[in-house]
Every structure is written in structure tokens, then in C-alpha cells.
Amino acid sequence: MSTLIEIKDIYKIYRPGENEVHALDGISLTIEEGEFAAIIGHSGSGKSTLMNMIGCLDIPTEGTYRLSGRDVSHMTDNELSDIRNQQIGFIFQGFNLIANLDALANVELPLIYRGVDKRTRREAALSSLEMVGLEERIHHKPSQMSGGQQQRVAVARAIAARPPIILADEPTGNLDSHATWEILDILKELHKAGRTVIVITHDPEIARQAERVIQIKDGRIVGDDQNESEKRPEKY
Ligand SMILES: Nc1ncnc2c1ncn2[C@@H]1O[C@H](COP(=O)(O)OP(=O)(O)O)[C@@H](O)[C@H]1O
Numbered sequence: 001m002s003t004l005i006e007i008k009d010i011y012k013i014y015r016p017g018e019n020e021v022h023a024l025d026g027i028s029l030t031i032e033e034g035e036f037a038a039i040i041g042h043s044g045s046g047k048s049t050l051m052n053m054i055g056c057l058d059i060p061t062e063g064t065y066r067l068s069g070r071d072v073s074h075m076t077d078n079e080l081s082d083i084r085n086q087q088i089g090f091i092f093q094g095f096n097l098i099a100n101l102d103a104l105a106n107v108e109l110p111l112i113y114r115g116v117d118k119r120t121r122r123e124a125a126l127s128s129l130e131m132v133g134l135e136e137r138i139h140h141k142p143s144q145m146s147g148g149q150q151q152r153v154a155v156a157r158a159i160a161a162r163p164p165i166i167l168a169d170e171p172t173g174n175l176d177s178h179a180t181w182e183i184l185d186i187l188k189e190l191h192k193a194g195r196t197v198i199v200i201t202h203d204p205e206i207a208r209q210a211e212r213v214i215q216i217k218d219g220r221i222v223g224d225d226q227n228e229s230e231k232r233p234e235k236y
């Protein structure tokens with residue numbers, strides 16, 4: 001396995017000068033290709049800021065970040081956007097689907113931005129929707145689906161372009177327990193299929209599903225443990 005994410009001593013300071021917020025306060029972290037890691041911490045601990053760094057949505061105030069061997073910590077917005085398109089599939093707590101597009105069109109959209117031709121796009125979107133068990137719902141709009149189904153569409157959208165990294169920020173935060181476990185099962189499948197999966201959560205039960213749990217507090221890493229076994233509630 002090779003190193004995918006190599007973060008060295010990064011800081012993120014919001015509002016430099018007066019009322020500075022040190023959202024990330026000297027974080028070093030290495031994640032290998034194919035890992036399934038959870039980043040856990042209380043609200044305000046810096047999880048989303050760290051996800052934004054890992055996901056190339058923002059750059060650190062200080063420190064370096066190498067993704068697949070490339071230093072991305074000084075890239076321009078356009079360069080970062082290319083890296084995101086090639087490498088990262090995002091899943092957010094609020095699904096972030098487009099209301100007036102059906103499931104299929106939502107999943108195809110990022111492939112349009114990447115310039116994938118119509119036929120390949122359609123095939124990729126259909127197989128992703130099938131992977132999340134929504135082949136019967138491809139023409140449903142978000143308002144015609146449950147929260148769990150909407151999040152499965154969002155997962156299909158994240159994986160359609162086959163990015164090596166799946167980054168999920170509180171992916172089950174708006175879901176009931178049944179839908180939560182459906183999403184976690186899908187993330188585990190993706191991990192088994194070789195993707196690197198990183199889940200950000202405040203919930204220890206969710207974090208326990210990952211192989212590795214990285215704990216963050218006040219912008220610093222305060223724990224980094226391998227899980228012995230996957231634990232889950234008996235009923236869900
Ligand atoms: N754009 C921003 N401007 C100023 N402060 C911010 C901004 N984003 C986050 N923060 C602050 O940085 C800290 C970490 O926030 P965040 O990364 O969102 O934490 P978490 O996701 O763990 O709740 C918090 O104190 C938050 O208020």
C-alpha cells in the first residue's frame with residue numbers, strides 16, 4: 001500500500017489578527033491507500049476544517065499537504081478544483097442534491113463537469129445507483145425520496161467518477177438509525193472494493209465502524225487508534 005494523504009504540521013487560522021481562531025493547531029496525519037478512517041471530535045473541534053483541507057476545498061495557513069505525492073498546499077483554486085474532480089468524492093450531511101433534477105441527473109452532473117461523454121456518463125450513473133440499491137428510483141426527484149434514499153443518491157454521485165477517496169462529513173447526521181446503517185454498509189462495501197474512505201463524525205458508534213479512529217480536539221489530534229473489531233448494535 002502506498003501513502004495517499006500526508007499532512008505535516010498544518011495550521012488553519014481564521015480571521016488572522018484580532019479574534020483569531022486556530023481551527024487547526026499543528027496537525028500531522030498520514031493515511032494510506034485503502035484505509036477506512038473515522039475522524040471524531042466534538043462540535044467546534046476542527047473536523048470540518050480538516051475535511052476541507054483533506055478534500056482540497058481550502059489550503060492551510062501553514063504546513064504542507066501532499067496528496068498522492070503532490071504538494072497541494074499552495075495550489076490555486078483552479079488547480080485544487082482539478083484535484084478534487086480527479087481524486088475525491090464528497091458526501092455531506094445535508095445531501096446537497098439538486099431539487100429539480102431526478103436521481104439519475106443528479107448522479108450524472110459531476111460527470112458532465114468532467115467532460116465524460118453521454119453514453120459513458122449514463123452507464124456510470126446507472127451502475128452507481130445500482131450499487132446503492134436505487135435502480136428502481138432513478139427517475140425520482142429528491143422530494144419524492146426519503147432522507148436515506150437521498151443520501152444514497154449522494155453516495156452514488158460521489159462514486160460515479162470512481163474517485164480513489166470518499167470523504168464524508170457527518171453523512172448520517174440527518175438520518176434515522178435504519179438509514180444510518182444502510183449508508184455505513186455502503187461505505188464498508190466501498191472500502192472493501194479498495195477505496196479510501198474517511199468519515200467525519202461526532203458519534204462514537206459511527207466511528208467504531210471504521211478500521212481506524214482519529215480523535216481531534218481543539219484543532220489537535222489527541223488519539224489515533226486501530227479498531228479491534230467492527231462493532232454494531234444488534235438491531236437496526
Ligand atoms: N469560516 C470560518 N471563519 C471563522 N471561524 C471559523 C470558520 N469556520 C470554522 N470556524 C471556527 O473554527 C473552529 C472549528 O470549526 P469546524 O472545523 O467547523 O469544527 P467542527 O466541524 O468540528 O464542528 C470553530 O471554533 C469554528 O467556530
Ligand SMILES: [Mg+2]
Pocket residue numbers: 047048049
Ligand atoms: Mg463540522
